[in-house]
Amino acid sequence: xxxxxxxxxxxxxxxxxxxxxxxxxxxxxxxxxxxxxxxxxxxxxxxxxxxxxxxxxxxxxxxxxxxxxxxxxxxxxxxxxxxxxxxxxxxxxxxxxxxxxxxxxxxxxxxxxxxxxxxxxxxxxxxxxxxxxxxxxxxxxxxxxxxxxxxxxxxxxxxxxxxxxxxxxxxxxxxxxxxxxxxxxxxxxxxxxxxxxxxxxxxxxxxxxxxxxxxxxxxxxxxxxxxxxxxxxxxxxxxxxxxxxxxxxxxxxxxxxxxxxxxxxxxxxxxxxxxxxxxxxxxxxxxxxxxxxxxxxxxxxxxxxxxxxxxxxxxxxxxxxxxxxxxxxxxxxxxxxxxxxxxxxxxxxxxxxxxxxxxxxxxxxxxxxxxxxxxxxxxxxxxxxxxxxxxxxxxxxxxxxxxxxxxxxxxxxxxxxxxxxxxxx
Numbered sequence: 001x002x003x004x005x006x007x008x009x010x011x012x013x014x015x016x017x018x019x020x021x022x023x024x025x026x027x028x029x030x031x032x033x034x035x036x037x038x039x040x041x042x043x044x045x046x047x048x049x050x051x052x053x054x055x056x057x058x059x060x061x062x063x064x065x066x067x068x069x070x071x072x073x074x075x076x077x078x079x080x081x082x083x084x085x086x087x088x089x090x091x092x093x094x095x096x097x098x099x100x101x102x103x104x105x106x107x108x109x110x111x112x113x114x115x116x117x118x119x120x121x122x123x124x125x126x127x128x129x130x131x132x133x134x135x136x137x138x139x140x141x142x143x144x145x146x147x148x149x150x151x152x153x154x155x156x157x158x159x160x161x162x163x164x165x166x167x168x169x170x171x172x173x174x175x176x177x178x179x180x181x182x183x184x185x186x187x188x189x190x191x192x193x194x195x196x197x198x199x200x201x202x203x204x205x206x207x208x209x210x211x212x213x214x215x216x217x218x219x220x221x222x223x224x225x226x227x228x229x230x231x232x233x234x235x236x237x238x239x240x241x242x243x244x245x246x247x248x249x250x251x252x253x254x255x256x257x258x259x260x261x262x263x264x265x266x267x268x269x270x271x272x273x274x275x276x277x278x279x280x281x282x283x284x285x286x287x288x289x290x291x292x293x294x295x296x297x298x299x300x301x302x303x304x305x306x307x308x309x310x311x312x313x314x315x316x317x318x319x320x321x322x323x324x325x326x327x328x329x330x331x332x333x334x335x336x337x338x339x340x341x342x343x344x345x346x347x348x349x350x351x352x353x354x355x356x357x358x359x360x361x362x363x364x365x366x367x368x369x370x371x372x373x374x375x376x377x378x379x380x381x382x383x384x385x386x387x388x389x390x391x392x393x394x395x396x397x398x399x400x401x402x403x404x405x406x407x408x409x410x411x412x413x414x415x416x417x418x419x420x421x422x423x424x425x
Contacts, residue, residue: 096144117144342388352385
């Protein structure tokens with residue numbers, strides 16, 4: 001500085017400032033769902049002063065409304081200003097519906113179908129549109145997702161699971177013989193309003209015990225269906241639960257037809273039908289058997305009539321009885337000698353048949369003939385024999401013809417026998 005010829009000098013420090021504006025980056029565009037928070041944080045490498053419009057604070061979350069918004073960030077450094085923009089799009093949530101509440105019965109299948117979104121999630125064990133069986137009452141929540149935006153929404157429905165009644169029943173006897181009565185017992189707990197029985201084609205509506213008559217043979221399925229006040233139905237079927245048999249037919253024949261005390265063994269041929277087991281009573285208060293075709297030997301010392309009883313038993317215990325009389329005939333046993341010696345020595349002096357059993361001593365006739373057919377002796381008493389005389393004299397040695405006629409005591413049959421006897425003196 002020069003004034004009045006005088007010169008003065010002063011030093012001044014001058015700082016040169018970079019004239020370029022600060023660097024600022026508002027970040028990448030964002031897409032969110034309504035209700036989501038957004039945080040805008042600008043990239044500011046130069047350390048400028050940062051500010052956002054629309055009330056946004058850098059790095060602080062906020063919740064934008066529905067729509068697409070442009071947010072501007074301003075950076076100021078050394079009076080130099082820079083700006084940047086970022087778009088934030090806020091999508092609406094899908095209008096998800098779980099469907100109407102439901103009332104079902106225990107054991108019923110349910111199919112849940114969400115609507116209003118692209119995909120649905122009900123939980124780890126439930127698939128949208130696939131049937132399943134709820135194990136109890138409760139809420140069921142579905143999460144629906146819009147695939148294009150990724151936005152999700154939820155909805156809830158309630159399923160009321162009404163209980164059914166466990167079915168239980170029994171009978172007093174599940175086998176019988178035609179005709180028979182069987183009592184059915186409803187042993188189910190609870191209070192059903194309807195009980196329907198299906199028994200071999202017969203329908204019975206009764207929640208109480210009842211008696212059913214069976215007049216035909218066969219095995220029958222039994223089904224009991226119960227209905228509760230809520231309309232829930234439960235049912236149980238027991239296959240071939242009741243089996244009814246026809247009575248067997250007991251019958252037999254005896255071989256041989258005629259049995260005598262000589263061989264008092266009877267062979268019984270069982271001709272019963274519809275039986276699997278047998279009980280025999282041979283009528284002598286001693287013999288019995290469970291064989292199908294037994295044989296039995298009676299006491300030969302006790303001829304007579306015996307009432308033989310056969311009880312035929314079916315697989316289910318049905319019985320039929322038949323009784324038949326069989327006769328053990330006393331056999332005619334006699335012996336006729338072929339030689340006698342009327343020589344007055346006291347040995348073998350008389351010719352006569354020897355009867356041991358089976359003949360009527362009051363119906364006896366014996367005739368002795370010589371070789372010319374002349375009757376030389378006749379007797380009507382088996383105890384009286386021929387002493388070898390004719391006309392008061394002993395006959396000559398030789399062969400003589402005899403004829404014996406008698407009545408069989410057991411059958412009243414007349415029997416005629418003839419032969420010859422040798423006379424030796």
